[in-house]
Amino acid sequence: MTEKHDLKSLASSINAVASPFRSYLNELYEKYESLNDGTVADYIPELALAKPDWFGICIVTVDGQVFDVGNCDQLFTIQSISKAFIYGLALEDNGREYVNSKVSVEPTGEAFNSIVLDEKTNRPYNPMVNAGAIATTDLIKGNGATERLKRILDMFRRYTGRELNINVPVFLSEKTTGNRNRAMAYLMLNFGMVSDRIDETLDLYFQQCSIMVNAQDLAMMAATLANGGVNPVTGERAIDERYVQDVISVMLTCGMYDASGEWTYNVGMPAKSGVGGGITAVALGKLGIGVFSPPLDEKGNSLRGIKVCSDISRDFGLHLFNVAKSEKNLQEWIEGGNSLDNW
Numbered sequence: 049m050t051e052k053h054d055l056k057s058l059a060s061s062i063n064a065v066a067s068p069f070r071s072y073l074n075e076l077y078e079k080y081e082s083l084n085d086g087t088v089a090d091y092i093p094e095l096a097l098a099k100p101d102w103f104g105i106c107i108v109t110v111d112g113q114v115f116d117v118g119n120c121d122q123l124f125t126i127q128s129i130s131k132a133f134i135y136g137l138a139l140e141d142n143g144r145e146y147v148n149s150k151v152s153v154e155p156t157g158e159a160f161n162s163i164v165l166d167e168k169t170n171r172p173y174n175p176m177v178n179a180g181a182i183a184t185t186d187l188i189k190g191n192g193a194t195e196r197l198k199r200i201l202d203m204f205r206r207y208t209g210r211e212l213n214i215n216v217p218v219f220l221s222e223k224t225t226g227n228r229n230r231a232m233a234y235l236m237l238n239f240g241m242v243s244d245r246i247d248e249t250l251d252l253y254f255q256q257c258s259i260m261v262n263a264q265d266l267a268m269m270a271a272t273l274a275n276g277g278v279n280p281v282t283g284e285r286a287i288d289e290r291y292v293q294d295v296i297s298v299m300l301t302c303g304m305y306d307a308s309g310e311w312t313y314n315v316g317m318p319a320k321s322g323v324g325g326g327i328t329a330v331a332l333g334k335l336g337i338g339v340f341s342p343p344l345d346e347k348g349n350s351l352r353g354i355k356v357c358s359d360i361s362r363d364f365g366l367h368l369f370n371v372a373k374s375e376k377n378l379q380e381w382i383e384g385g386n387s388l389d390n391w
């Protein structure tokens with residue numbers, strides 16, 4: 049982006065250094081650093097290379113302040129987190145009515161890779177399970193595979209504020225081992241729910257899962273949604289504001305695999321996780337959270353990620369339906385040291 053935006057980002061990072069919120073995040077990091085439960089995903093060899101002690105927490109506020117602690121530069125594959133954002137692009141490309149005719153918005157309570165379609169309408173249940181995500185990827189417009197991929201990468205660039213790349217070995221592994229996803233795609237083709245460019249769409253799906261991000265990218269993406277679709281640092285719009293509501297609604301009801309109900313009950317923030325160990329969570333009108341820690345619980349969600357988001361939500365009253373006074377006032381904690389004089 050322009051020099052002005054770089055300077056703005058630098059200034060906000062300097063301000064963020066001074067805030068008591070930074071000390072809060074440091075403490076949170078220390079609290080969960082030694083948590084040793086969970087297992088790193090190993091369904092393909094590349095993911096099993098992740099170190100269990102990698103841990104990064106990043107917060108980006110809707111006014112563009114960045115707070116980070118731990119391994120926030122470490123790249124990992126976005127995996128299923130891509131699904132929420134691809135859904136947004138599919139809505140922009142096709143409108144709500146058409147997308148709804150192809151993909152429902154009903155939580156399944158089942159594993160993300162279950163081969164199940166709605167019996168009456170033949171639609172996949174929601175865009176966050178694999179079947180629904182393949183159907184939404186099919187809806188991404190463009191003249192051929194290269195242009196469609198370019199549009200997808202460009203969308204992620206708008207959210208993160210930087211160019212992203214695909215991890216080719218992960219993509220190739222996903223493609224080689226992805227027969228279950230292939231089966232879903234053919235089942236949907238059988239019912240006329242996806243177009244017949246199956247190989248192209250599956251490649252795109254595997255590529256979108258293999259995009260490399262870091263915790264700061266995830267925080268920036270969530271902050272962009274929290275900010276009504278405009279990246280708070282670059283000022284660029286990433287998604288038409290009409291569709292932000294749709295994306296975050298589905299994140300709230302279906303974003304955390306088959307633990308989405310429990311997540312909404314305990315944490316109450318629209319979020320999406322991926323088996324790479326990332327979680328992106330949205331506090332609407334306030335901030336975005338990005339957490340990275342590869343060890344997963346049995347449902348596929350980052351264990352440290354869940355703990356961190358639960359604590360932040362509870363301490364600052366960020367649960368969507370919170371009406372009680374929170375222990376800490378977010379504004380005060382963020383602004384407490386937010387001036388170079390105090391630094």
Ligand code: GLU
Nearest residue numbers: 127128160257322323324
């Ligand atoms: N690439 C994975 C798959 O299609 C998605 C894994 C995830 O849920 O993060 O199986």
